[in-house]
Amino acid sequence: FTGNKRFGGLGSSPPTCRSKCEKCQPCKPVHVPIQPGMSIPLEYYPEAWRCKCGDKLFMP
Amino acid sequence: MLCRVVSPMINEGKALMEMKASFSNVANMLLDWDDVHNSDFCSWRGVLCDNLSLSVVSLNLSNLNLGGEISSALGDLRSLQSVDLQGNKLGGQIPDELGNCASLAYVDFSNNCLFGDIPFSISKLKQLEFLNLKNNQLTGPIPATLTQIPSLKTLDLATNQLTGEIPRLLYWNEVLQYLGLRGNMLTGTLSPDMCQLTGLWYFDVRGNNLTGTIPDNIGNCTSYEILDVSYNQITGVIPYNIGFLQVATLSLQGNRLTGRIPEVIGLMQALAVLDLSDNELVGPIPPILGNLSFTGKLYLHGNKLTGPIPPELGNMSRLSYLQLNDNELVGTIPPELGKLEQLFELNLANNHLVGPIPSNISSCAALNQFNVHGNLLNGSIPLGFRNLGSLTYLNLSSNSFKGKIPAELGHIINLDTLDLSGNSFSGPIPLTLGDLEHLLILNLSRNYLNGPLPAEFGNLRSIQIIDVSFNFLSGVIPTELGLLQNINSLLLNNNKIHGKIPDQLTNCFSLVNLNISFNNLSGTIPPMKNFSHFAPASFFGNPFLCGDWVGSICGPSLPK
Numbered sequence: 184f185t186g187n188k189r190f191g192g193l194g195s196s197p198p199t200c201r202s203k204c205e206k207c208q209p210c211k212p213v214h215v216p217i218q219p220g221m222s223i224p225l226e227y228y229p230e231a232w233r234c235k236c237g238d239k240l241f242m243p
Numbered sequence: 244m245l246c247r248v249v250s251p252m253i254n255e256g257k258a259l260m261e262m263k264a265s266f267s268n269v270a271n272m273l274l275d276w277d278d279v280h281n282s283d284f285c286s287w288r289g290v291l292c293d294n295l296s297l298s299v300v301s302l303n304l305s306n307l308n309l310g311g312e313i314s315s316a317l318g319d320l321r322s323l324q325s326v327d328l329q330g331n332k333l334g335g336q337i338p339d340e341l342g343n344c345a346s347l348a349y350v351d352f353s354n355n356c357l358f359g360d361i362p363f364s365i366s367k368l369k370q371l372e373f374l375n376l377k378n379n380q381l382t383g384p385i386p387a388t389l390t391q392i393p394s395l396k397t398l399d400l401a402t403n404q405l406t407g408e409i410p411r412l413l414y415w416n417e418v419l420q421y422l423g424l425r426g427n428m429l430t431g432t433l434s435p436d437m438c439q440l441t442g443l444w445y446f447d448v449r450g451n452n453l454t455g456t457i458p459d460n461i462g463n464c465t466s467y468e469i470l471d472v473s474y475n476q477i478t479g480v481i482p483y484n485i486g487f488l489q490v491a492t493l494s495l496q497g498n499r500l501t502g503r504i505p506e507v508i509g510l511m512q513a514l515a516v517l518d519l520s521d522n523e524l525v526g527p528i529p530p531i532l533g534n535l536s537f538t539g540k541l542y543l544h545g546n547k548l549t550g551p552i553p554p555e556l557g558n559m560s561r562l563s564y565l566q567l568n569d570n571e572l573v574g575t576i577p578p579e580l581g582k583l584e585q586l587f588e589l590n591l592a593n594n595h596l597v598g599p600i601p602s603n604i605s606s607c608a609a610l611n612q613f614n615v616h617g618n619l620l621n622g623s624i625p626l627g628f629r630n631l632g633s634l635t636y637l638n639l640s641s642n643s644f645k646g647k648i649p650a651e652l653g654h655i656i657n658l659d660t661l662d663l664s665g666n667s668f669s670g671p672i673p674l675t676l677g678d679l680e681h682l683l684i685l686n687l688s689r690n691y692l693n694g695p696l697p698a699e700f701g702n703l704r705s706i707q708i709i710d711v712s713f714n715f716l717s718g719v720i721p722t723e724l725g726l727l728q729n730i731n732s733l734l735l736n737n738n739k740i741h742g743k744i745p746d747q748l749t750n751c752f753s754l755v756n757l758n759i760s761f762n763n764l765s766g767t768i769p770p771m772k773n774f775s776h777f778a779p780a781s782f783f784g785n786p787f788l789c790g791d792w793v794g795s796i797c798g799p800s801l802p803k
Contacts, residue, residue, distance in 0.1 A: 193486040194510030197537050214491070214515040214539060217469060219401065219425060219447055227540060227564075229492040230515040231444070231468040 198243030200234035207236035215240060254319060255299050256284040261316035268332075272307040298322040305351070306330035313352075318343035325349035329375070332356055337376075342367040351375040353399065358382065361400070366391040377401040377423060385424075387412050399423035401447070406430065409448070414439045425449040425471070432456070433472065438463035449494065450474040457495075462487025473497045473518065481505050481519070489513055496520040496542060503527075504543070509534045520566065521545035528567070533558040540564040544590065547571055552591070554579040561585060568592040568614065576615075578603040585609050592616040592638070600639075602627050612636040616662070619643060629654045640686065641665040648687070653678040662686040664710065669693070672711070677702040688712040688734065695719070696740070701726040710734040712758065717741070720759070725750040732756035736784075739763055744788075749774055760784045767797070 197212045204210035213235040216228035234241040256278050263269055263276045276287045284299070285292035291301035299320045309331040317326070318340025324347060333355040341350070342364025348371060357379040365374065366388035374389075377399045384407035385400065395416065401423040408431030409424065419440055425447045432455030437446070446464070449471045456479030457472070463484075464470065470490045474497035481500055485493070486507025492515060493508075500522040508517065509531030517538055524546040532541070533555025541562060548570040556565070557579025563586060572594040580589070581603025589607070592614045599622025600615065610631050616638045623646030624639070634655050644666040652661065653675025659682060668690040676685070677699025685706060692714040700709065701723025707730060716738040724733070725747025733751070736758040743766035744759065757777050761784035768774060768782060768790045779792035789797035 193507055195489040195513035197513050217445065219423060219449075219471075227516070229445075229447070229469040229471055229494060230539070231491045232513065232515065 198232050198234060200241075200243060203234040203243055204236035204239065204241045207239060210234050210236045210241070212243065213240075256282060258314075258316040258319035259284050259287065259290065259299070261319075262314040265312050265314035265316075266309045266333075267311035268309055269311075272304075272309060293322060296322065300346075301325040301327075303327045304331070309333060311335070313338055313357075315340040317341060320344055322346055324370075327351045328355065329353040330355075334358065336360070337362050337365075337381075339364045341365060344368070346370055348394075349373045352379065353377045355379050360384075361386055361389075361405075363388050365389065368392060369394070371395055373397045375399040376403065379403050381405060383407070385410055385413070385429075389413060390416060393418070395419055396442075397421040400427065402426035404428055409434070411436050417441050419443055421445040423447050424451065427451050429453060433458055433477070435460050438465075440464070441466055444468040447471040448475065453477060455479075457482055457485070457500075459484060461485055465489055468492070470494065481508075481524075483507055486510055492516040492518075494518045496522065496545075498522050500524060504529055504532075504548075506531050508532065511535070512537055514538045516540040518542040519546070524548060526550070528553055528556075528572075530555040532556065536560050538562060539585075542566045544568040544570065549573065551575075552577055552580075552596075556580065557582040559583065563587040563609070566590040568594065570594055572596060575599075576601055576604070576620075580604060581606040583607055588612040590614045591618065594618055596620055598622070600625055604628075605630050607631070608633070610634055614638040615642065617641045621645065623647075624649055624652070626651060628652065631655060632657065634658060635681075636660045638662040639666065643667060645669065647671075648673055648676075648692075650675045652676065655679070656681070658682055659705075660684045663690065664688040666690055671695075672697055672716075674699045676700070680704055682706050684708045686710045687714065690714055692716060696721055696724075696735070698723045700724060703727065704729070706730055708732040708734075711738070712736045714738050719743075720745055720748070720764075722747045724748060727751050728753065730754055734758045735762065736760045737762075741765065743767075744769060746771075757781045764788045 200210045200212045212232050214230045215233045216230050218228055232243050234243050260278050263273050284290055289303045290299055293300045300322055305327045312335030315338040323344040329351045336359035337357055339362045347368045353375045360383035361381055363386050371392045372394050381403040385405055387410035390412040396418055405427040409429055411434050414436040420442055429451040435458040443466055446467055453475035459482050461482055461484055467490050469492040471494040473494040477498035480502030483505055491513055496518045503526035506529045509529055514535055520542040527550030528548055530553035538559055539561050544566040551574030552572055554577035562583050568590040575598035578601035586607045587609055596618040602625040605625055605627025611633050620642040629651035635657050640662045647670035648668055650673035658679050664686040671694030672692055674697045677697055682703050683705055688710045695718025696716055698721040706727055712734045719742030722745040730751050731753055741763040746769050749769050749771050758781050764785040765787035782788055782790050
């Protein structure tokens with residue numbers, strides 16, 4: 184996804200998800216946990232941004 | 244006229260039977276793998292053949308509880324495109340012959356007990372896109388020759404015992420999307436070349452023995468969505484260039500990073516998770532972090548951070564986890580944190596915070612865990628806390644809180660831990676605490692509480708630990724405590740409790756840790772059931788209590 188290019192390229196923003204969910208609307212950015220391996224109790228998973236419409240996820 | 248030739252299909256049937264022979268625990272799982280009664284191996288469980296050539300293109304034997312080993316006959320399945328053996332109990336080594344399956348695009352041997360080296364022959368698989376060997380016991384190095392696989396998109400070698408360095412050549416791959424190396428014993432440093440992975444979104448080397456610094460050019464890794472270098476021995480500062488990253492997760496915790504938190508991190512609004520905990524970071528928490536209005540998890544605990552908690556953190560409207568504990572933070576708890584409507588866990592323990600808990604905190608309606616243990620906080624418990632209906636963990640211990648324990652705490656019905664110990668709370672223990680039916684741990688020790696132990700404690704049906712030691716409690720031990728069937732520790736010592744030890748206490752079968760010493764108890768110790776296990780130290784300091792120890796009014800030995 185495209186980053187925020189203020190501050191000479193420093194910084195980032197969440198994806199806009201504009202037309203990223205094929206024809207599905209509305210298409211919103213969400214945090215999605217990525218399970219890295221065997222589940223480790225009491226530990227959080229890393230998260231990535233995905234675009235969500237209904238219960239479908241799309242790459243930003 | 245018909246000439247029978249040995250077709251490759253028949254060889255493949257033989258190869259599959261050889262594979263079956265080297266598996267164990269096949270009796271139920273591979274019943275139909277039987278070339279005597281059914282020579283059509285394309286119909287066998289987990290086998291998929293090409294419609295025209297009738298050669299095996301896919302083998303899926305995942306999660307069948309298979310033991311034994313992977314036979315080298317696998318290499319005879321020359322048209323194999325996909326092999327999935329994950330989630331079994333396969334031991335032995337990965338056969339070198341795997342490299343003969345030149346069409347393989349997908350290999351998943353994860354969640355087994357495979358040992359030995361990763362065979363170099365894998366690099367012969369020029370079509371390979373997906374290689375998952377995680378959760379095995381593989382040793383030796385990551386073969387540098389893996390870089391010769393031009394289309395490899397996913398490489399997951401996590402949770403093995405791989406040693407040596409991450410081959411630098413591995414980084415010169417434009418198609419690799421996923422690199423999972425967590426939980427090995429890899430050494431060496433993070434190479435500046437890591438940013439040559441221009442198609443990578445997942446970079447995970449958590450839990451290895453990597454040393455050195457974060458490369459200065461880290462900001463060039465602009466395709467990364469997840470950067471996890473946590474739990475290594477990375478030193479040096481967090482480079483300014485980190486601000487060029489587009490990551491959603493930045494996990495640098497559990498290293499030896501020094502210096503300050505760079506202000507540029509406050510511009511990284513794509514961050515969903517920022518974890519800088521358990522390092523050696525110094526200086527203040529940059530107020531600009533309050534800009535991170537999309538961040539859900541902020542972990543800065545276990546550093547040497549100084550200065551106040553910036554009120555700007557109250558602008559992190561999506562925040563659900565805020566852990567600033569175990570630092571050297573000073574000043575007061577900013578009331579602005581009350582704006583965090585999604586806050587689930589707030590941990591400010593073990594800092595040098597002063598002043599009262601702002602009443603605004605009770606606006607954090609989603610709050611589940613609140614911990615301010617080990618600060619210099621004072622004032623009383625805000626009455627608004629009764630509105631925190633989701634609270635399960637409330638720890639105000641080791642501060643200077645005073646006043647009465649509000650009866651309204653008994654309305655926070657989901658509490659499993661209530662720790663108010665080591666403060667200056669006074670007055671009686673509210674009877675309403677007996678309503679906390681989910682409570683597991685109740686610690687009111689080391690305060691100035693007086694009055695009796697409420698009989699209502701007999702309703703704490705889940706309770707495992709009651710500690711009211713070192714107070715000024717009077718009255719008698721309520722017989723209702725005998726109803727507590729899960730209690731493990733009952734610590735009533737150093738109070739002014741009088742009367743007899745109720746026989747009903749012997750009904751608490753799970754009680755292993757009893758201390759009622761240094762009270763004004765009298766009578767005899769119930770001579771039955773579990774009470775015979777408690778040492779004299781449980782009863783000392785009750786001058787009128789009769790027991791079986793030297794110095795007791797009935798001692799030194801009680802006749803049976």
